[in-house]
Every structure is written in C-alpha cells, then in structure tokens.
Amino acid sequence: MDASPNRALLKAATATLVCCVAAGCTTGSRQNASAPGVADAPMAASDLQSQYQKVIKQALPSVVQIQSSRELGSGVVYDGKGHIVTNAHVVASQKTxxxxxxxxxxxxxxxxxxxYPQQDLAxxxxxKVPSGLKAAVFGDSEKVEVGQIVLAMGSPLGLSSSVTQGIVSATGRTVSEAGGGTGATLANMVQTSAPINPGxxxxxxxxxxxxxxxxxTLGAADPSLGNSAAPGIGFAIPASMVKTIAAQIVDKGRVTNSGRAALGITARTVVDENYQPAGVAVVSVKSGGAADKAGLRTGDIITRLGDRSISTLTSLAVALAGDRPGQKTTVTYQRDGHEKKATVTLGEQ
Structure with missing residues (x-):
C-alpha cells in the first residue's frame, strides 16, 4: 500500500455505548427508569453534537480542495494573503x-x-484572494493529549468539505513514508483513529x-494484509512543525531552519552473506559536515547511532528524527573489518 492517504483508504469506527445496570431490579420496580445516568445521556449527546457543529462551522471554511494535473488533495488556509499549507506529496512536481x-x-x-519534501510540507x-477567505487557527502541539476527540477535514475521494471523527490515539510517533509520499521520515507525528481517506x-x-x-499526511500499512491499509491508524504532522516550516516559506520563500538532525552523508543499505540488511554504507561525505568533522569517510558502514542499532537507511533516518541539530552522539561503524566509534555533533538537514 502507498503510505499516502491520497492513495490509501483508512477506515475507523467509533461508538459510544451507554450501559445501565439496575441492581436489585424486579418486575415491580420502576425507580431505576429515572436513574441520573440514563436521564443525562440524551443531553450529553446533544451537547457533544452541538459542539461538533460549532467546530465544523468555525474550522471547515479554512480547509480547501487542491487539484493538480496528477493529484487531488486538501490544504489549510494559512493566512489572509492567500497562502495555503499542504503536503509536499500533494503538490508533487507541479507548479500550478x-x-x-x-x-x-x-x-x-x-x-x-x-x-519541502523532507518534512512533506509545502x-x-x-x-487572487477571494473575499471572505478565512485563515485557520493553529493549536499548540504540546497540549495534544491521547484520547482527545478530533475531526479530520478535507476532500476524501474528491468529496470536498467532508468531516470524519475519531480520537488522538498516540503522540510522538516517528513514521517513514517508505513506498509512498515523499519517502521522508517524520518525527513527533500525531496518530489518530479519525478515518483518513484518499484526498x-x-x-x-x-x-x-x-x-x-x-x-x-499518511496511513499505516498492514504487511499481513499485503500492505493494504491498516484500519483506524492515520498520522498527522503536528501543528508546531507546520507553523515552523510554513512561516519560513511565507517569510523567506524557503526553509532555512529545518530543526532536523543530519550526519551530512549520502548512503545506502548493505546486506550480509544471508542477504539481510546489515548496516548503512557511506557513499559520500559532505565537506565540513558532521560526519566529515568526526572522521567518517566513504566506505565506512554505520551499525549504530547512539544506543540504536542501524541496519537500513530507514532505521538511520528514524534514529536521526529523534535527535536535534547540535546534539552530540556516538556513531559506531565498521572500517576494513574493524569496529570503530566516533563522537559526532549532529548537523542540520
């Protein structure tokens, strides 16, 4: 399955079950019919529905549909000047x-x-800015909690202004768009059960x-199902990262401070005699970069970064996604059949 929701269909279902247990109830007793929990349930449901509708009226006008010659996706109005933030894989190589x-x-x-494909944002x-264009209000990612009710808004399957509902299933996930999207490894993602469909x-x-x-941004694939969509598991780039990247693009026309750690190398996965991934071979070293300053060179095979085992390019990307530029870590590598270690001050991607 392509990891991108533009090509994946994620399904999730949520339900609220109200149970009433009538202890000591007999056929002659009617007192429990007006138990507080039962009487309050319809009002609670009505309040929640009203809140959903209020949120939709507030936020949905800031969500747009984006159509290129190849892709159909969604976007969010960033400001009143007509800037719209979306995924890099939605715009792909298109310019208009x-x-x-x-x-x-x-x-x-x-x-x-x-x-900026490295963070899958654009x-x-x-x-021409139409009258009434409404910019979205971006929240604080640090305040997002597991269990929060969330609504996903966009244009699934070309059905503009559609809304689905779920919860925040987890925070701080690191996921890779292997096989789809931009191929980026993304840190601190928000996991949600809200159905995220193509578009x-x-x-x-x-x-x-x-x-x-x-x-x-993307959905999980289930290898046991032939890499088809894993129902109810979708991921979103946190608002803090969206604001950081979008602000730089709007102000400077490009990203000057990614906040993403890097070694300053190009590399490839190597396999052992059993054709199993066994490390990451350094193909080239950026002059003056983190690896260069630490003494790594072409041909070295990286097997660990800090305390994390490295067997593939993806595992190296995931490890780096958890670090920050300027952070010191240890790189363990093989050179001419001998294991060596070097202390590296990570650079920026």
Missing amino acids: FHVTTASSEQPLTARLVYS VIKLD NSGGALVDLAGHVIGIP
Whole structure:
C-alpha cells in the first residue's frame, strides 16, 4: 500500500455505548427508569453534537480542495494573503493548481511558493484572494493529549468539505513514508483513529476548540494484509512543525531552519552473506559536515547511532528524527573489518 492517504483508504469506527445496570431490579420496580445516568445521556449527546457543529462551522471554511494535473488533495488556509499549507506529496512536481475554497463558486488558480519534501510540507499561494477567505487557527502541539476527540477535514475521494471523527490515539510517533509520499521520515507525528481517506492529505485535524492540531499526511500499512491499509491508524504532522516550516516559506520563500538532525552523508543499505540488511554504507561525505568533522569517510558502514542499532537507511533516518541539530552522539561503524566509534555533533538537514 502507498503510505499516502491520497492513495490509501483508512477506515475507523467509533461508538459510544451507554450501559445501565439496575441492581436489585424486579418486575415491580420502576425507580431505576429515572436513574441520573440514563436521564443525562440524551443531553450529553446533544451537547457533544452541538459542539461538533460549532467546530465544523468555525474550522471547515479554512480547509480547501487542491487539484493538480496528477493529484487531488486538501490544504489549510494559512493566512489572509492567500497562502495555503499542504503536503509536499500533494503538490508533487507541479507548479500550478486549481483550488476550491469555501467561499469560491469556481476553482481559483494558485502557484507553488515552495515545497519541502523532507518534512512533506509545502505552501502554495492563490493568484487572487477571494473575499471572505478565512485563515485557520493553529493549536499548540504540546497540549495534544491521547484520547482527545478530533475531526479530520478535507476532500476524501474528491468529496470536498467532508468531516470524519475519531480520537488522538498516540503522540510522538516517528513514521517513514517508505513506498509512498515523499519517502521522508517524520518525527513527533500525531496518530489518530479519525478515518483518513484518499484526498485527505494536506487537510486539517481539528480539536473541539476548533484549532488545527495537525495536517493528515499518511496511513499505516498492514504487511499481513499485503500492505493494504491498516484500519483506524492515520498520522498527522503536528501543528508546531507546520507553523515552523510554513512561516519560513511565507517569510523567506524557503526553509532555512529545518530543526532536523543530519550526519551530512549520502548512503545506502548493505546486506550480509544471508542477504539481510546489515548496516548503512557511506557513499559520500559532505565537506565540513558532521560526519566529515568526526572522521567518517566513504566506505565506512554505520551499525549504530547512539544506543540504536542501524541496519537500513530507514532505521538511520528514524534514529536521526529523534535527535536535534547540535546534539552530540556516538556513531559506531565498521572500517576494513574493524569496529570503530566516533563522537559526532549532529548537523542540520
């Protein structure tokens, strides 16, 4: 399965079950019919429904549909100047797009400002800003908690302004877009059970305060099912990273501070005599980069980063995703059949 929600169908279901246990109840007793839990349930459901509708009215107008010659996806209005943030894999290699906003009767034209595949984020800008364009309110990723009710908004299967519901299943996930998307490894992702379908990429994951807490980006694949979608497991880039990257693109036209750690090498996975992944071979070393300063050179085979075993390029990317530029760590590597170690001050990607 392609890891991107543009090509994957994720299904999730949530249900609320209200149980009433009538202790000592007999056929002649009617007192439990008005038990507080039962009487309060309809009002609680009504309140929750009203809150859903309030949030949808507040946040959905900031979610747009993006159509390129190859892809269909979603985006979130970043500001009142026509900037829209979305996934890099939605824009792909395209430079121009058609965008349908909540206030436009006909698709509007937009152009790419900058794409940053390393974080699977991009910003496009409307050629003409329609009246009533509403910028989204981005929330604080640090306050996102497991169990929070969230709504996913976007254009699944081309059905614009669609909404699905779920919870935050986990935070701080590190996932790789292997086999789909941009191929990036993304840290601190928000995991959600809200159904994310093809076309939801680049849309909004919204909390009950109406704040965007993430950008739905990819879904999990289940190897036991032939890498088809794993139901109810989707991932969103946290709002903090979205704001960091989008702000740089809008202000400077590019990303100047990624916050992503790097060794400053190009590399490839190597296999052992049993054709099993056995490490990452250094193909080239960036002059003046972290690896170069630590003494690594072409031909070295990296087997550990800190206390994490490295067997593939993906495992190296995942390990680096958990670190920060400027952080010191130990690289364990093989050179001419001998194991060596070097202390590395990580650079920035």
